Amino acid sequence: MFTKILIANRGEIACRVIKTARRMGIATVAVYSDADRDALHVEMADEAVHIGPAAAAESYLVAEKIIEACKATGAQAVHPGYGFLSERASFCEALEKEGIVFIGPKPKAINAMGDKIESKKFASAANVSTVPGYLGVIENAEHAETIAAEIGYPVMIKASAGGGGKGMRIAWNEAEVRDGFDRARSEARSSFGDDRVFIEKYVVDPRHIEIQLLADAHGNVVYLGERECSIQRRNQKVAEEAPSPFLDEATRAAMGEQSVALARAVDYHSAGTVEFIVDRDRNFYFLEMNTRLQVEHPVTELVTGIDLVEQMIRIAAGEKLPFAQKDIELNGWAVESRIYAEDPYRNFLPSIGRLTRYRPPSEGKAGNAVVRNDTGVFEGAEISMYYDPMIAKLCTWAPTRAEAVEAMGEALDGFVVDGIEHNVPFLSALMKHPRWREARLSTGFIAEEYPDGFAPMMPDERQRAALAAIALSAALIEANRRETFADRLRAASDPLRDHWSVRLGDDYIDVRLLDGLVTVPFEMDMDVAGETLSVVTDWRPGEPVWRGKVGKQSITAQLRPILNGLRLDWQGLSVKSRVLTPRHAELDRLMPVKLPPDTSKLLLCPMPGLVVSIAVTEGQDVKAGETLAVVEAMKMENVLRAERDLVVGVINARPGESLAVDAVIMEFA
Structure with a gap:
């Protein structure tokens, strides 16, 4: 077993890995950028190494700096968490050359499954049900339009090396394909350093259900049930649960067995997740395989009692799985809510700033339920524009789904976050939504239930x-x-x-x-x-x-x-x-009401961010729906469109500028 490991990540997942390593008696090394000098994961680790500027491309994504940190501290293995270098085969190969163990799958499996195009080819060869689509590399927007027309609308444009909703767009017509192709490539390039995208059929009213796998180097592969992740916003998961309220035993077994077959086909070792789209008739289609630990892994841990991080470390150290498929039992129900630094009342736009108050609910037993909070922040910490906006992952477990949902609602109502905007009000409302409580879900839930955005609710x-x-x-x-x-x-x-x-x-x-x-x-x-x-x-x-x-x-x-x-x-x-x-x-009752100022002739920056592009010129006539500007914040590009026909007056911002929230980008005549 290792005596020291390095965590090549930050935030809540770095803290999560440190907790298990500490329980196993393994020393830990954290790495940090300029922006994370005072971060919680740095404080928790036994050692910490500075690896560069705030931008991930100059710190967390630089494999050479991670390897140098391993050599300097004597770390024998690296846990990559999720995101960053977790699914980059070249990083795994570079570690192997230096005699450092990668706590994850081998390069062969990462190459086969980490690339969404190649993974679909492997899945098809392994007789795994797949979604119709074009698996070749798409060269330009015109090529994308041709392919989309052949597949039939709607289609999904996805980054080949993507994940976490980055580099992903749904298109219902030619215009949306062209715009979505450009946006998906741009996001993919900035997030993953790989701008390849592919197109597949978009399944209407789908449910997003995934199978958790564990596989060792001795030929043992098991599936640990499923998670449902159908509550999504902009293709980013918001709430998850285990097990799925939709699957029956036969479908669960079929999905699990196909997932195991796929893992064996690529000689997979470590924890991994096979994601499926499931239609209303429980037909399921392979989406992708994530060759890493998933953000939502805690709900699987809560219903199985298995520490996935511990098993990843033990598998990397050469140990066999201590259980077989017949030993896996699902106990009770678990729900996860992702707490994000974003404003639900402003179309979930990112929010940055200092956490002037951060008081999560107490962890542990809460009546008939259990509360767990995976976090990487603390009161007084800074939420930066450079990284993912996740603050915490709040989980509840209970014997039944209804009890787990009720416990989650109460935990969210007591989750205090001040200093920034956050999505706790939305999540709290979600737990009371009749459709959620009745488990009538689809990946279009948020768009369908809140077509005009989430607005302040009126009490009954x-x-x-x-x-x-x-x-x-x-x-x-x-x-x-x-x-x-x-x-x-x-x-x-x-x-x-x-x-x-x-x-x-x-x-x-x-x-x-x-x-x-x-x-x-x-x-x-x-x-x-x-x-x-x-x-x-x-x-x-x-x-x-x-x-x-x-x-x-x-x-x-x-x-x-x-x-x-x-x-x-x-x-x-x-x-x-x-x-x-x-x-x-x-x-x-007689006091006059003060009216807010009129900003109808201004385009205000809706969040702190970087101006990627300005799509108009001064004096230009613009129709409603046309793009005015693109602003990037927390690794996502946000397209700002005209809400009505207008004439552009003065343009105050330029591409490359960093703007504060409500900064004036342009004025209208």
Whole structure:
């Protein structure tokens, strides 16, 4: 067994590998760029080596620097994590030449399966069901249009060396093929250093289901059940679960056996994942094989009890798998939510900045469930524009899917992130969505359910009553603390005001107190808009999370101070609240509303990023839907299009410039 390994990665996956290595008694070496000098994985590792500037192309993607770090520290093996060099055969070969073990498959398997074009050829030869498509290299946009017409629309344009949704576009017509081809090649070139793309048929209403494999160097290959990853945005997975609620035993076995056959065909060693598209009739088609650890591997670990990172290390050290296929059992249900630094209210655009507050839910047992949080950040850390926007992977396990989903909803409601925008509100709303809870899924779920984007949700009558009760309880607890600190405790003979008005957004809710004292912990009956509710909580002023019961409902909500009130976040809702006397509420209704400034004649940069290109010139007439500019942020290119017919006035930005959020790119006449 190795005594020291180097992790050629960063963020949560580097921290994840370090945890297992530490448990196995293996020393670890971290590598870091300028941007990651103070990162969590650097602090956790036994040693750390600086490998260059912030840009990945000058640090994490430079194999020579990783090898130099191994030599300098005496690391015997390298775990690549996912992304970066994890599926680059040349890196594996370079390590072998230096006598350093690659904790992953051999170059033969990486070449065969890591390239999406070659992997489909191998899959077809191994009698694995594949999606119709063109597997040759596509030279230009005109060639792409011809192929797409032959296959039939819609089609998927995908980077051959891609992954994580990078270099991937869906096209429904010739114009989208041309634009998608250019964007996919550009993203593939910047993310993977390889701009080859291919085209295949896009299956309508598909479910994305993948099989986890483990294979050793002694001929043993097993599949560890499946994961469903159908909730995706821009082809990037957002939420995953294991097992799939859609598969039956026969389909699971067929997919598993085909995956094992494919692994044997390429002499695969290590952990790997075979991804399939499954249609509504449970017909499945091979998509690709990821020759690395997957982002969503924790859900498989939770339902199988097998540490995949540990098995990867043991396989690389030459050990046999300690179990056979008959030993693999799936226990309970696990759900994973990817916490991203992106704004769900602005079409999920990336967000960067400092985490002024980062308080994830506690890990471990939570009633009948288990909570796990894989993360690579900490309070005060910086979210950089140079890397993937993932903050954490929150997972819950429970005996049933319904319990795991419920536990995930509560964990998300208590996941506090401040300083940047993030997708926790969206994920929290997802856990309550009827279609998600009923497992009626497809990869088009987000586009279908939120065709105009994810907007702030309006509370229903039940939610309004609960939020009003929470807001008033917090106000009463805060007032009681102020009086206590001033040594002016109210006597029992001096009753509280019993009539209040709670403003939630633009609604005013009448609340009457049915008790006369504020107790610690807080427990009080209230009449909220004609309904009697008992409110119980041990919340204290300053705490970001309110936990308690309103009526018979257990609630976890977040409270953030705003001017003269609180912002309440719960189940995907985000509502501003103010507690007023009836007279103040009467006057408050008369206050004029301040209108936001008119920005209709400006193109604002929607996120901090790099201007890739400007597609128009000053004085040009532009039609609605035409491209104005392309901005790159966190390895993704974002096309900014005209929302209406317009004339370009002044162009303020130039290609190559780095812009802050809301910087003016151009003005319209």
